[in-house]
Amino acid sequence: MCGIVGYTGRQQAAPILLDxxxxxEYRGYDSAGLAVRGDDGxxxxxxxxxxxxxxxxxxxxxxxxxxxxxxxxxRWATHGDPSEPNAHPHVSGVIADDxxxxxxxNGIIENYQELKExxxxxxxxxxxxxxxxVAVKLVDYYxxxxxxxxxxxxxxxxxxxxxxxxxxxxxxxxxxxWAARKDSPMIIGVRDDEAFLASDxxxxxxxxxxxxxxxxxxxxxxxxxHVEFFNIDREPVEKQTVTIxxxxxxxxxxxxxxxxxxxxxxxxxxxxxTLNALIKDGRIDLSASGLSSEMMQEISDIYMVxxxxxxxxxxxxxxxxxxxxxxxxxxxxxxxxRYRSPLLNEHTLVIIISQSGETADSLAALRxxxxxxxxxxxxxNVLGSSIAREADHVIYTLAGPEIAVATTKAYSAQLAxxxxxxxxxxxxxxxxxxxxxxxxxSDLLTLPDKMASLLEDKERIQWFASKRTNARDAFFIGRxxxxxxxxxxxxxxxxxSYVHSDAYAAGELKHGTISLIEDNTLVVGIxxxxxxxxxxxxxxxxxxxxxxxxMAVATAGHYEIEDTADFTIYIPRIDEHFAGSLSVxxxxxxxxxxxxxxxxxxDKPRNLAKSVTVE
Numbered sequence: 001m002c003g004i005v006g007y008t009g010r011q012q013a014a015p016i017l018l019d020x021x022x023x024x025e026y027r028g029y030d031s032a033g034l035a036v037r038g039d040d041g042x043x044x045x046x047x048x049x050x051x052x053x054x055x056x057x058x059x060x061x062x063x064x065x066x067x068x069x070x071x072x073x074x075r076w077a078t079h080g081d082p083s084e085p086n087a088h089p090h091v092s093g094v095i096a097d098d099x100x101x102x103x104x105x106n107g108i109i110e111n112y113q114e115l116k117e118x119x120x121x122x123x124x125x126x127x128x129x130x131x132x133x134v135a136v137k138l139v140d141y142y143x144x145x146x147x148x149x150x151x152x153x154x155x156x157x158x159x160x161x162x163x164x165x166x167x168x169x170x171x172x173x174x175x176x177x178w179a180a181r182k183d184s185p186m187i188i189g190v191r192d193d194e195a196f197l198a199s200d201x202x203x204x205x206x207x208x209x210x211x212x213x214x215x216x217x218x219x220x221x222x223x224x225x226h227v228e229f230f231n232i233d234r235e236p237v238e239k240q241t242v243t244i245x246x247x248x249x250x251x252x253x254x255x256x257x258x259x260x261x262x263x264x265x266x267x268x269x270x271x272x273x274t275l276n277a278l279i280k281d282g283r284i285d286l287s288a289s290g291l292s293s294e295m296m297q298e299i300s301d302i303y304m305v306x307x308x309x310x311x312x313x314x315x316x317x318x319x320x321x322x323x324x325x326x327x328x329x330x331x332x333x334x335x336x337x338r339y340r341s342p343l344l345n346e347h348t349l350v351i352i353i354s355q356s357g358e359t360a361d362s363l364a365a366l367r368x369x370x371x372x373x374x375x376x377x378x379x380x381n382v383l384g385s386s387i388a389r390e391a392d393h394v395i396y397t398l399a400g401p402e403i404a405v406a407t408t409k410a411y412s413a414q415l416a417x418x419x420x421x422x423x424x425x426x427x428x429x430x431x432x433x434x435x436x437x438x439x440x441x442s443d444l445l446t447l448p449d450k451m452a453s454l455l456e457d458k459e460r461i462q463w464f465a466s467k468r469t470n471a472r473d474a475f476f477i478g479r480x481x482x483x484x485x486x487x488x489x490x491x492x493x494x495x496x497s498y499v500h501s502d503a504y505a506a507g508e509l510k511h512g513t514i515s516l517i518e519d520n521t522l523v524v525g526i527x528x529x530x531x532x533x534x535x536x537x538x539x540x541x542x543x544x545x546x547x548x549x550x551m552a553v554a555t556a557g558h559y560e561i562e563d564t565a566d567f568t569i570y571i572p573r574i575d576e577h578f579a580g581s582l583s584v585x586x587x588x589x590x591x592x593x594x595x596x597x598x599x600x601x602x603d604k605p606r607n608l609a610k611s612v613t614v615e
Contacts, residue, residue: 002088002106003027004186005203006071006167006177009194009224013037013070014062018052020196020203021074023403025052027106027199029074029604030082034059035089035102036070041174043102047087051604069175071167071197073104080129090133092140094125100171101140101152105132106199107163107184115159135160139168149178150234153219157182157232163360165214167197177222179214185358185386186214190241193225200356201244201382202401210241213384242384246400258602260404260496264588265455270409271416271581272448273398278417279441284424289393291377296428300347302329303374305337305365309407309491310353310414315484316580317418324426324440324577334361338368348374355402355410357385366390379417381410395421404603406496408588411488412451415581419444422577443575447582450572454585457569458593461586464551464567465593471522474499475513475543476587477506478526479536485526485580489587495605497594506539519547524587527554527561528571528579540564551590553583 003024007013013036021032032055033047044065048055052074059065073088080086091099109115112131115138120126124137138159143152149170163183170178179186179197189196189208196204197220201211214220217232229237256262278284286296302321304314311333318329332342334352344350350369354362357380366387369376378391381399388394397413423440426432432440474493476486483505490503504513506525517523525540527533533554540550541564552565555573562568571582595602 002076003074003199003203004071004104004106004165004167004197005073005199006179006197006222007194008069008175008177008222010068011194012062012066013068014059014065016207017070017072018056018059018062019206020198021052021072023202023205024199025074025604027074027076030077031084031087032072032074033087033089033104034062034065034070034072035104035169036065036067037169037174038067041171043099043169043171045089045091045102047084047089049082049084049087069169069177071102071104071169071177078108078131085128086130088132090128090130090136092137094127099140100143101136101168103132103136103139103166103168105135106165107182109135109160109164110162111160131162135164135166136168139166143170149173149176149221150219150230153178153180154232154234156180157217157219165199175223179220179222181214181218182216183360183363183386185356188212188214188220188222188227190225190227195222195225195227197222201246202403205244205246205401209244211244212239212241213389215389216386244383257596258404258592260406260408260592260602263402263404263409264585264592266400267409267412267585268448268452268455270397270399270413271451274413274416275420275445275447277398278395278420279445282438282441284420284427284441286395286421286424289377289395291393293428295375296425298347299327299349299425300345301349302327303332303337303342303344303348303350303369304329304353305332305334305350305362305369306353307334307359307361309411309488310355310359310362312484312488312491313353313411313414313418314351315487316415316481317422319481319484320419320577321422321425324422325429325431327425327429332365334359334365337365342368342372344369344372344374346373346375349377350374351377351379352387352391353379353414354385354387355381355397355399355407355414357382357387359387363387363390379414381413405605406492406591406602411584412581416444416447419578440575440577444578446574447578450574450582451585453572454582457586458589461569461589462593465590466597468522468594469597471499471594473516474501474522474524475517476501476503476524476526477509477536477539479506479532480529481576481580482526482529482532482536482583485528485583485587486524488584489524489526489590492588492591493594496591496602497598497600498606499594506536509539509542514542514546517543517546517548521548522551523548524551524553524590525565526583527552527558528583529576533558537561537564553586555579
């Protein structure tokens with residue numbers, strides 16, 4: 001979580017840093033701060049509690065902070081409550097003017113208490129509750145001892161346990177920014193006589209499309225138009241740039257009120273682009289991932305491991321893969337996977353799904369899978385991200401930058417990848433013939449247009465959401481694949497509208513949950529699987545009998561559902577394996593418009609950050 005930026009060049013740093021932080025605010029928005037080195041060599045630190053706009057107003061959009069080198073931070077609080085003293089940047093002295101070292105940090109230092117005690121004994125004073133202040137003062141401790149930024153950082157990296165992306169200013173090196181990384185994302189870009197540093201691509205996309213990815217236990221020294229890389233032993237490291245093909249405009253709202261609704265509308269394109277990269281001349285081609293037919297033939301079982309919405313993707317995919325290919329699939333939360341000794345072998349494929357490719361728990365799960373001898377496949381959206389680099393095989397979603405904390409288009413693009421994988425695995429395993437193979441691909445390619453047609457019905461959902469603004473509770477129910485889709489719908493409702501919401505397999509209602517149903521409780525039933533349709537309707541009737549207000553998401557043609565439901569949205573007909581990609585769209589819109597009708601900040605839900613890069 002948290003977002004860091006850095007700039008050194010010929011322009012004034014503060015406006016560039018603020019602009020970069022505005023693209024990273026989805027990573028944290030409890031507080032923010034800047035450190036800028038002026039022409040006189042002095043570093044000025046300005047911090048503010050609250051959203052980035054508070055800091056921006058405090059420095060008049062950066063105009064009151066003169067200087068061409070600086071670092072910035074937007075915080076998601078871990079150690080220490082949101083406050084000005086706990087905001088970054090942190091300094092090695094008590095005040096910036098008295099400091100040899102000033103730094104910002106994304107991550108968690110697990111042994112900060114132990115280090116703090118040692119630094120207290122060495123005479124250091126502390127003004128905050130944060131682990132970051134400890135890290136900065138540890139760098140200062142070694143800097144005073146060795147008088148070398150590289151030496152100070154490398155010695156500190158040996159002592160720090162946990163995760164970190166550090167950007168450091170040293171008083172005696174006025175035009176340099178030093179950086180170090182372990183398990184927290186960091187990218188660096190260079191353009192002409194400028195250098196940029198950030199946690200994520202959108203922060204520097206308007207300035208450069210050529211970036212370096214910093215690897216674990218690496219350091220970097222940024223100067224105007226130049227960057228050098230070193231390993232933890234201070235040996236030079238050669239790196240190549242990666243060209244980012246995202247359009248800088250894709251990280252802007254483009255006339256929409258919020259990023260979330262913009263990204264909901266971008267789903268047809270995200271799915272179309274992703275499928276076009278995987279389907280060529282009517283055949284699924286996974287060769288770019290390195291997956292061969294021989295390798296896929298040897299797969300005995302699959303573990304799908306992810307967090308949050310990506311885990312919901314794996315839930316949907318597990319139904320599709322098992323049904324089409326007859327290969328057993330187990331879904332696991334990444335945060336639980338490595339703590340329960342999973343039963344893996346060389347014929348097990350572990351699929352890791354992550355939008356950012358930096359999710360800490362998912363990255364740890366990938367490493368656990370490797371340690372146990374399994375092959376890994378990553379489904380990620382960010383080129384060159386940590387998970388992409390460490391996985392044996394990678395399939396990229398082509399969703400473009402996703403800014404809203406609540407994922408929508410990345411979710412849909414991930415689903416599209418799993419469908420293509422399932423169809424190809426089924427063909428290779430001999431579970432479907434060529435006719436069925438072609439039918440499935442043909443139906444899959446209709447998804448983008450059918451998703452677009454659903455978005456044309458958004459005003460009805462907006463009207464419905466406005467009538468449910470005061471809802472306290474909501475329950476999403478379905479059976480089979482529809483239950484998996486219900487999980488995502490429930491998450492969208494709770495994370496952006498703060499309505500208490502849960503998802504249940506519809507048949508489980510009678511085993512305790514139905515006791516929570518009372519007058520006017522919103523129950524959303526998803527009904528896209530014909531063999532389970534009647535049973536889910538029966539469960540909805542049971543809720544209605546107890547006073548529930550029913551919304552149904554059903555496949556076109558099942559118009560009799562209107563005899564039961566109070567409000568119905570129909571999705572276009574499609575092969576039932578792919579229905580989850582259509583049923584989720586009205587659920588996303590329901591969460592979005594409920595949040596808007598309550599006057600909430602849709603793109604920045606309280607207590608949440610988009611990329612969870614700490615465990």
